[in-house]
Amino acid sequence: MALTHDLSARDRQLVDYLLGLLPEEEAELLDEESIVDDDVAARLCGVEEDLVDAYVTGTLDAKNRSHFETYYLKSPLRRGKVKFARRFLAVVDRASAAATPAPAMAGAGADRVRRFSPRPETIASKPATRRARFSWPMLTAAASMLITCGVFVKDMQVRHGLDQVRAQSAAQSRRAAILSKQLDEARNENAQIAEQLNRARAESLPPEQLSALALPAVRPGATASRAVVLFPQTRSVGQPTTIRIQPNAEIRFDLRLESNEFARYRAILRPASDNSIVWRSAVLVARTAPSSSVPLVVPSHVLNAQHYSIELSGIDAAGLETTVSSYGFQTDRRVGVR
Amino acid sequence: MATQELLREEPRLTQFAFHRLLAWLDDGVESSGETYIEMRRRLVAYFDRRNRPFADDLADETFNRISKTLDQSGSIAVKPPARYCYVVARFVLLEDIRRSRRFIQVDEAHDPLSFGPRPFEHVDDQASAQEQRLECLDRCLNKLKPDQRDLAIEYYRDAKRERIERRRALADRLRITMNALGVRACRIRNALEICVDACCKTR
Numbered sequence A: 001m002a003l004t005h006d007l008s009a010r011d012r013q014l015v016d017y018l019l020g021l022l023p024e025e026e027a028e029l030l031d032e033e034s035i036v037d038d039d040v041a042a043r044l045c046g047v048e049e050d051l052v053d054a055y056v057t058g059t060l061d062a063k064n065r066s067h068f069e070t071y072y073l074k075s076p077l078r079r080g081k082v083k084f085a086r087r088f089l090a091v092v093d094r095a096s097a098a099a100t101p102a103p104a105m106a107g108a109g110a111d112r113v114r115r116f117s118p119r120p121e122t123i124a125s126k127p128a129t130r131r132a133r134f135s136w137p138m139l140t141a142a143a144s145m146l147i148t149c150g151v152f153v154k155d156m157q158v159r160h161g162l163d164q165v166r167a168q169s170a171a172q173s174r175r176a177a178i179l180s181k182q183l184d185e186a187r188n189e190n191a192q193i194a195e196q197l198n199r200a201r202a203e204s205l206p207p208e209q210l211s212a213l214a215l216p217a218v219r220p221g222a223t224a225s226r227a228v229v230l231f232p233q234t235r236s237v238g239q240p241t242t243i244r245i246q247p248n249a250e251i252r253f254d255l256r257l258e259s260n261e262f263a264r265y266r267a268i269l270r271p272a273s274d275n276s277i278v279w280r281s282a283v284l285v286a287r288t289a290p291s292s293s294v295p296l297v298v299p300s301h302v303l304n305a306q307h308y309s310i311e312l313s314g315i316d317a318a319g320l321e322t323t324v325s326s327y328g329f330q331t332d333r334r335v336g337v338r
Numbered sequence B: 001m002a003t004q005e006l007l008r009e010e011p012r013l014t015q016f017a018f019h020r021l022l023a024w025l026d027d028g029v030e031s032s033g034e035t036y037i038e039m040r041r042r043l044v045a046y047f048d049r050r051n052r053p054f055a056d057d058l059a060d061e062t063f064n065r066i067s068k069t070l071d072q073s074g075s076i077a078v079k080p081p082a083r084y085c086y087v088v089a090r091f092v093l094l095e096d097i098r099r100s101r102r103f104i105q106v107d108e109a110h111d112p113l114s115f116g117p118r119p120f121e122h123v124d125d126q127a128s129a130q131e132q133r134l135e136c137l138d139r140c141l142n143k144l145k146p147d148q149r150d151l152a153i154e155y156y157r158d159a160k161r162e163r164i165e166r167r168r169a170l171a172d173r174l175r176i177t178m179n180a181l182g183v184r185a186c187r188i189r190n191a192l193e194i195c196v197d198a199c200c201k202t203r
Helices: A009-018 A024-036 A038-056 A062-070 A076-098 A103-116 A120-124 A128-203 B003-009 B015-026 B034-049 B055-073 B081-102 B119-143 B146-156 B160-174 B178-202
Strands: A228-230 A241-244 A249-256 A264-271 A293-299 A307-315 A321-332
Touching: A009 A024, A009 A038, A024 A038, A024 B034, A024 B081, A038 A062, A038 A076, A038 B034, A038 B178, A062 A307, A062 A321, A076 A321, A076 B034, A076 B119, A076 B146, A076 B178, A228 A241, A228 A321, A249 A307, A249 A321, A264 A293, A293 A307, B015 B034, B015 B055, B015 B081, B034 B055, B034 B081, B055 B081, B119 B146, B119 B178, B146 B160, B146 B178, B160 B178
Parallel strands: A228 A249, A241 A321
Antiparallel strands: A249 A293, A264 A307, A307 A321
16 A cells, blocks of 8 residues: 555544544554554554655655654654665666566567467478468468567566656656755755854964864853753653743753764754744754753744744764754743743 | 663574474465565564664564463464464563663763764775675675565565555466565565575674
8 A cells, every 4th residue: 555645434544543632432443453463463564664654755755754754753763664664775776777567468468479479380281382372371360360469578678667767867866956955955964054154263262273173162252041851752641841031041952862873963843833944053062961951042033922842953974964863852931941 | 681681692593492482373284484474574673663772682582482481381362363462572572661761861961072973984995884784785786586686676676556566467477466475575575675684794
């Protein structure tokens, strides 16, 4: 089953289940069925694989993609599935582009050719006059059948060749999309590094600090609060951390990681009321001691009094970003952290 | 006590207990351990969907408890075995949630100067890890039987409509239902994931 808008109602329910969108009672029923019922377990496996493949190939619709990134990718095991899928599909693309025609098809075509080819001994044994009277129609019929079969086999070969070209074209389009995204990310990163460099030069920082461009520096004149520790969100409902902020302050966060799998990260700030992005960080670097976490500084002027979510994405060596965790908090525009 | 420390204190299954567990899971239909592998996969996925960080350990704990019941009682009345696995798994889940709520740690703020960057060594390590995983994937694919490899390639290629059509054609060619084809493909893909993980750990 490939993930399209033609999903059955049951498969849609399974997708919602995987994306954490079902009410708790329905989810608990499916929890049980996913273990007890062989058909449901098999279906769920297939739906999950197709969901992951759709995300990896960029064919997931925007709404499901958003839930996939904010919910499904919270788990290291599920992130591992996405990583595996990326490599697996690349290998499948390569193998399918190089595949030879299916033996069954070639065999069937060959059978048809053998079945309709005239036997030479039938023609040779007839007397010359009879051959002259009766063999030409037979020969013509045999020849036209041969030609038809030849055309059929050729058609199958052309179709197979077309399939191969289509597969190669699809793989190339995917690679082009990935490369284009990498180029955009590199340009953004260069612009941000250039901005930081200019700021550092203006402040006449010592040379050793100029090289530490990935540090989330506090702007001069801004008030730095102590770091607020946030943990990845889970399904369980609880009160989010409330942060009291004041004007011209910068909020320092310490985003705890379930696992530190990336060298670089980026954070996006979204209000809970809608899915917009109100702020995006520069490239961030995790620290490993005393615990795995990503330090983040958010300027208070982007924050109003409401619930927010910080989405943290890991950036791999190819420059691709994968959401690893989300962190919830709410703000209160008065002095101090509650 | 954290989940991992607690679960590590439990004694592992003896070979005899493990075989008894396999036989109980098979419920009279010999599966050469396939039923156990599949049930373990379902349990790990269940704990993972419930956002438990040590899903593998919790699945093992579930099997440990079932084995203990078999040892003490000789048999388990609940049928099918998968239902009993769910019942035990649910208890294990609730206990794990209660345990983690008791031990949430809150840290103080840290010195901002300790946020030191070390990007370049991580990037190199990541690139070689990726290369290693690709090599392992190629190895694991080559370990598959040819018909399994062909099925996996045919089943997972393309996207959207082409994928559906190709799978229908494959099911027709193999003379099996789409569901049965899906089950085979899932098993092959899961086996590949396990193989790649094991390969990477040994390198």
